[in-house]
Amino acid sequence: MSIIAESLGRIKPSVTIAVTTKAAELKAAGRDVIGLGAGEPDFDTPDNIKDAAIRAITEGKTKYTAVDGIPELKKAICAKFKRDNNLDYEPSQISVGTGGKQIIYNALIATLNPGDEVLIPAPYWVSYPDMVLLGGGEPVFVPTTAASKFKMKAEDLEAAITPKTKWLIFNSPSNPSGAGYSYNELKALTDVLLRHPQVWILTDDMYEHLVYGEFKFATPAEVEPKLYDRTLTMNGVSKSYAMTGWRIGYGAGPVELIKAMAKVQSQSTSNPCSISQYAAVEALNGPQDFIAERAKVFEERRDLVVSMLNQASGLSCPTPEGAFYVYPSCAGCIGKKTPEGTVISNDFDFVSALLETEGVAVVHGEAFGLSPHFRVSYATSTEALTEACGRIQRFCASLI
């Protein structure tokens, strides 16, 4: 009999991390590999934030803190919600965790009972379904299409809700599609949710500040204040402040839920790193101008990548509103063969052959619940992106 718990048989390791690891291994073996698999900004953490962390160390702020965050950080998070989202939260409604990931995990573990359904629009961030399964719930996928720019429509949401639905996990701009819901698109969804009081909303706003052109970010509790009492608004410093390694994320919601989440955290990791918490205070309270400057760079890269991928034979790539991902369809390559005779039967074959022949690492759409697609992260230098997209074009042209 295996030592491993049966519950673990229901979940799989993070595929995006696996792709990044595989690309790193090939690189270490001397292959010329360009990794477009990682979901983290290539920019450095700003100096004022690093300095705040150094100060925290020299001042001895290196001890345990309150389980779900120091008061200074909770206060800074409340100010952020007011400033950016016009949402009023008290510190008692805030939970700080080890990355946004832990906030989602805590919320699901703290609330799910066996048989509870959690709606997840597809394509989705890889961790949502597995976290729901770990919590004993049932992920229920709501598929979207490239034609709707990967956005769920009100009628799709309505049709997916049952008396067992406990949560909708909403993510805009999305990882992996980059799709962002406008105020009106979101309002159509919140109108549906108003009719189903048993459904809570877990909104993952990690990519809030990475939006382009005329697009304006909106979040459910802001669009429909009547949903405030059943919304967990989750966000973090990882993407906006280039702080992925510092591991600070946060959520805001009703006190009962926040307390339950702290209970879960108190019996697992306890407080997030004290030094990172002080760095996050500086991130949220300090200068914010660099965020828009960096978003401008991401926007230029998005335009470059979308244009180059749309010139590749067999690919079609919608222009997303935000994040740093595009999610092209490779339907036009399915059924073809590489010059070496490998048949491309699905998006996994496509990304495997692309990595093998051209050394470009991307993640297949099946991992995100919508095929045949693949995810390209453009959080890397313009030179590397130009080279990688050129290689993708050459790969697609070589298929027969």
Ligand SMILES: Cc1ncc(COP(=O)(O)O)c(C=O)c1O
């Ligand atoms: C949509 C989404 N939510 C949450 C996270 C987790 O963020 P963190 O690194 O703060 O745990 C990520 C990271 O990739 C993400 O893409």
